Amino acid sequence: MFVLVNLKAYPCDPVAVAEAAADVAEQTDATIAVAPQSADLARVAETGATTYAQHVSPVEHGSHTGSVLAESVEANGAVGTLLNHSEHRRKLADIDGSLDAADRVGLDTVVCANNPEQIAAAAALGPDAVAVEPPELIGTGTPVSQADPGIVEDAVAAAEAVDPSVDVYCGAGISTGDDLEAARELGASGVLLASGVAKADDPRAALEDLVEPLV
Template identity: 45%
Template sequence: MRNRSLFNPRHGQRGPATRDTVSDCLVVVNFKTYQTAHGASAEELAVAMSGIETNARMIAAVSALDLAAVVAAAPDLEVWCQHLDPVGFGSNTGWLHPETAIERGATGTLINHAEHKVSIEHVAMLLDQVPEGFEVCACAADIDEAMAMAALVPNYVAVEPPELIGGDTSVTNADPDIVSDTAAAVREVSDEVGILCGAGVKTGADVAKAIELGTTGVLLASGVTKADDPAAALSGLISEL
């Protein structure tokens, strides 16, 4: 089981863990607040994810309200928050406190998702606050925003054109250039930052194409959370790696 209890604020070298093969990519499943991925259903989906045999890193990004229960249900699965705020202990009503999230089992977080935008200052402050080993994936709508996020050196930058999120056409087919161009642009800014892509990613071919276009992995949601058989959908996603 992963050590989920340490909180030592850091500022310094970041970046993804070194990966040796294409099969060691990230598959980050954003549970959002889908009815099929909250409460007991979130726990069941996390268990299904932890049961998939693969060299890819399977990561569940869950609601703060489901975090502790999901970690307890699937203790060997990496579980991220969907959002955190750069706040400490004190008078911060309604904000999501990083140290509490880590105490409850989070090993990383998304930030600046298209459905929960924040300022560049918010992202920078969060990166300064979270501890070494706690991963941050900063989301971006386009190449310019991806480069701005990469300059802060999070572990990952995920490019997701908002108009394709939740749709039936993968970004890897609808706009492959934004994926490859973002990957190249981010690496020019920092070779310590991994690149993910998302929006419409639903099949193994989509994931394989994302890797071919230069990414480290994918960020997806409805392709798994709204599937009739989530376990089969997960297996399909990694089938061509």
């Protein structure tokens, strides 16, 4: 299983979370990646944790003030990137451009989408993975696998119909080992979460609980 912890802009210690992720990952067969703010990418990567950017822009070198350049992300230790999170939605053309930018420097890509129909559209663009995340469940602590498991199953089927090589991750409300196990049983090959770890009093304990089914 792949576990991607999005730190968003939460007031957590990204290095401490990354160190915990690197340590906990060694205890399981899971890959635990951490997506910090861009300014923290290098510090997080230095911990040895698998490091993802929260976004890359569909641009090359040039006059693009405020953009997140794929080359800069990769140079600071990221090996992958999120795209189109519900808090940073993009048009399909922009997602496609960001995928091209990520591919230019060899970044793995995870494109987020709200529902199975959008999952199919995202999968058609050829990312490494897609993540289904109903926005109304993000941050609630109620996982989509519990609130509406059919969305996960339908998302897996939608991606499979378009491109069987695209992995499907389950996001929104994921926080416990039971949530991870439910996502796996519904066909997801990974999970995407944020507050369950980033806002936890003890991120290491939260990660250990999350991956307990994989130990």
